[in-house]
Amino acid sequence: MSDIQTTTVSEDGFGSTSQVGEFDMAIDPLDETGPNPNAALVATYASCFLPALRVAGQQMGHDDLGTIQIDADADLDEDDDLTGIRFTIHVEADLAEDEIDEFVERGEDICHVHSALREGLHAEITVNAGAF
Template identity: 75%
Template sequence: MSDIETTTVSEEGYACTSQVGEFDLQIDATDETGPNPNAALVATYASCFLPAFRVGGSQRGEEDLGTVQIDASADLDGDDDLTAIAFDIHVEADLDDDTAADVVERAEGICHVHSALRDELHADISVYPGAF
């Protein structure tokens, strides 16, 4: 049994509903009923990086970062493939440049999505025709 199991269903069109544990997640390639997959990936990355940033701060002795906000942006090529992702991290605490850089470096080592975004991590795909 795998550590993470999800089920994603599309009955028609380009909208999908993924069952993730007890949660339903709506993703729509056309942005009509939910965010598109690229936007969802960027939001997931930021949602993983933010708590990793807090842990990195704690490891650096910065226990109270206050409010932390990540404004994420991403660039797409002509095929709508992601080519770049950027985070602007706004922190209530007054961190000096060296501390901020150290916290970011620690967060990069902690964030699971950051670690997963590499070429060699692609799905192993099997197709089962006539399943329904």
């Protein structure tokens, strides 16, 4: 038995609904009934990276990072294939300059989506410490 099972159904048109555990998620390449697959991937990547940063912070002795926000931007080529993803990360806690690189590296090691994507598509990351 696999660790993750999903079911994706499209009754007509291009949109589909995926059942992921007990959750339904609408995805539509035309952005009519839900986000398109590329947008869903970028959001999923950021949604995985954010808690990875919290764990990284805890490992570094920052038990309360406060609010963390990831603004993600992505680029598409003429075939609508993702060619780049950039994260701008805003952290309420005031991290020292020398801590930021370690913070990001640990987040990259912890985030499962980061590990799953091909190397050329990993996010370029900017951290704005003391942002809130």
